[in-house]
Amino acid sequence: MVGVFRRSLSFPNKPNTGRPFPPPSKPRISHHTRSISLPCRSHPLISHINHEISQLKSWSSFSAGFSCTSAWISDGLSLLKDVHETLSDILHLPQSQESLRKRPIFFENLLEDLLRFVDAYGIFQTSILSLREHNSAAQVALRKRDDAKISYYLKSRQNIARDIARLTSSIREPKTKQEYCCHVGGVGSYADAELASAIGDVIxxxxxxxxxxxxxxYFPLRQARTTPFVGFLKRSEKKERKDEGIEEMKKVDEKSLVGLRKKKDEEVKNLMKRMAELENSMCEIECGSEKVFRSLINTRVSLLNALTH
Structure with a gap:
């Protein structure tokens, strides 16, 4: 991050009075007068991360009125990974490390928030891997029309949904964003405020x-007649969001998997096709979330290095 520079302006030592031009034999003598400090151009990494954050906000706003697909989720995860990789590079800058060390509360809150993100994505990785394993077993049960194993699969989905529901609650109120509001209003350089603003936006x-x-x-996995799993949402939000979820996962719901022995061959064939699409979408999500998980760890390591250097 580039520091703040002061501009220099040259003024003539003696003003011209009564003459249109100064005498050629006496060259003008100038001296430098420093002006008021003005913010300098941002460091390229700050400008770059602000651009990436803008892209992510556009990605988020694009969801209004459109279906949530695994491809859309993967795009968001890819953009988020890029943001944290850039933040990790910023945290390696000596100016950034010095700025953060001067504000221990902001520093500690950022460490805590990053740890919560790492924990959440670690649990999600375990959950999505377990879901993939159960989904593979369910495809075998589907070919055999084994209702008992399909019933076990549905119960496993509900347990995984319960675990994932807790993750949303654990990350909704980060401390860094709250501290950022106080930090920007405090005394500090333009570069310090710019860094705090970028970090707040990343969070x-x-x-x-x-x-x-x-x-x-979560939403496609939860049991339709059960509301406690939605747990952390307000009543009004439950009604508005009951149909939300990744499209590929919504195609394989509890109702479609019940009573396999009574279904026609064509119905079972279509259901197996949807299960295969679900498998592919989960692989895509697992890959994207794992990359974010690793980038979060790297960001936190960079932050810890800033403390030790």
């Missing part, structure tokens, strides 16, 4: 992408 978009991911997987 904000991390929450928005993570909530979209967790809710996108």
């Amino acid at each position: 904000e978009v991390t929450v928005s992408v993570s909530v979209a991911l967790f809710d996108g997987v």
Whole structure:
């Protein structure tokens, strides 16, 4: 991050009075007068991360009125990974490390928020891997029309939904964003405020992408007649969001998997096709979330290095 520079302006030592031009034999003598400090151009990494954050916000706003698909979720995860990789590079800058060390509360809150993100994505990775394993077993049961194993699969989905529902609650209120509001209003250089603003925005978009991911997987998995799993949503939100979720996962719901022995061959064939699409979408989501998980760890390691150097 580039520091703040002061501009220099040259003024003539003696003003011209009564003459249109100064005598050629006496060259003008000038001296430098420093002007008031003005913010300098942002460091390229700050400008770059602000652009990436803007892209993520556009990605988030694009969801209004459109279906949530695994491809859309994967795009958001890819953009989030890029944001955290850039933040990790910013945290390696000596100016950034010095700025953060001067504000221990902001520093500690950021460490805590990053740890919560890492924990949430670690649990999600375990959950999505378990879901993939159960889904593979369910495809075998579907070919055999084994209602008992399908029933076990549905119960497993509900348990996974319960675990994922808790993740949304754990990351909704980051401390860094709250501290950022106080930090910007305090005394500090333009560069310090710019860094704090960028970090605050990174935390904000991390929450928005993570909530979209967790809710996108959770809503199709929850049992339709059960509301406690929605737990952390208000009553009005439950009604508005009852149909939300990743499209590929919504195609394989509890109702479609019940009573396999009574279904026609064509129905079972179509259901197997949807299960295969679900498998592919989960692989895509697992890959994207794992990359975010690793980038979050790297960001936190960079922050810890800033403390030790």
